[in-house]
Amino acid sequence: MTAADTGPSRDGQADGQAGRSVLITGGNRGIGLAIAKSFLANGDRVAVTYRSESNVPDGILAVQADVTDEASVDAAFTVVEAAHGPVEVLVANAGITKDTLLLRMSESDFTSVIDTNLTGAFRVIKRASRGMIRLRRGRIVLISSVTGLYGAPGQINYSSSKAGLIGMARSLTRELGSRGITANVVAPGFINTQMTAQLPAETQKNYLATIPAGRFAEPEEVAKVVRWIASDEAAYISGAVIPVDGGLGMGH
Template sequence: MSERSVFVTGASRGIGLAIARAFAEQGDRVAVGYRGGGPPDGLTGVHCDVTDPASVDAAFTAVEAENGPVSVLVANAGITQDSLALRMTDEEFAAPFETNLAGTFRVARRAAPGMLKGRWGRMVFVSSVMGTLGSPGQANYAASKSGLIGLARSLAREFGRRGITVNTVAPGLVETDMSAAISDRRRDELLAMTPVGRVGTAREVAEVVRFLASEGASYVTGGVIPVSGGMGMGS
């Protein structure tokens, strides 16, 4: 379990960066995927556009050369493109699916052969509580994040007998650059739906992801773990 090869997509900031740092702290060999800008300080970065299969393959090839076959994959890359349903174009509806859902499938498909060969692996997909609750103005985002649950559970059934687990975490209102763009009115609405009465931190999400990637979680697969302060509990 020491010095595993960990690849976190969409990890230049926010939840992804917190996850990457949490794994690095425990001694794993961590690579972070980024599409725009550059890699974060202190971590190995690799350009990875999850909407492009060739970019995904090149990123994994680079990570494998540096750190060895990926044994822990955290698929965090995601976007929003909000609009009310009656105003949403086909292109706006499709965009989050291409990154959030299809992008996750692409990186999982590329990671799987190495995990199958090693008969051990951990995949964790970062969804959202909105994938189970729904959200006005986010039909595309919510549907794409909901789709991650079906994808994870299907892969969990395919890979389970080879020592590979596949789980999903569903963060609620977490303090990130993305959540900072939420209007004060919507933020108050979300806080009112959160029993613990506060915004979460990216580190709190990272701790759950790190557990799911541990040997202690070897009997947890196909799960949807809310990290939401109770928002949407039971959904």
């Protein structure tokens, strides 16, 4: 999906183009892909980043990028900006897990997860903010997790990275709020993805027993919340954490 950028108009759209320029990191599968499809259905110009394998439908621009590499991030943004114009909505979704208990966790297990999930978000937000500040508008959505609020055994690295996103969004709100830029966090719980489907049946049963809603969420349910918090309807919300977890963490 490419189009020549003819400059932004006051309503948040580029003249002669539909919708906003939206970028989702790690948007080639799972929750990220559902988010990308939701924005595409909304009429936006959507791009996603991927690390090694792109599998996205027509209409979505896929750009290879490694969020742990500043030069790679900059190159990806340059491609997206040439095709769709300055990024107006950024969804920082790229993330990894390296789960193991504390005494078995190596320093590399910890730092690599932090570098991807937390510092990676910093890299893409810093790059996106240039264009948003010039436009004096923007939506930043950080995809956290119920474990960032609730904690989880074997996920000290992952939970720390996801909790850090909350402080990041709230600091961004205080820095950039006067520029028409919002920064919010969406914290999914257990979602029906390929990863969840591979869990043993007994493990899935145990997880379900802790969820008041009695079911896992569909990726599309997360995507709808992300799309809404990035919309004009949510223009006065910033620094918020929205749990999408069926009542598992209840925002704590």
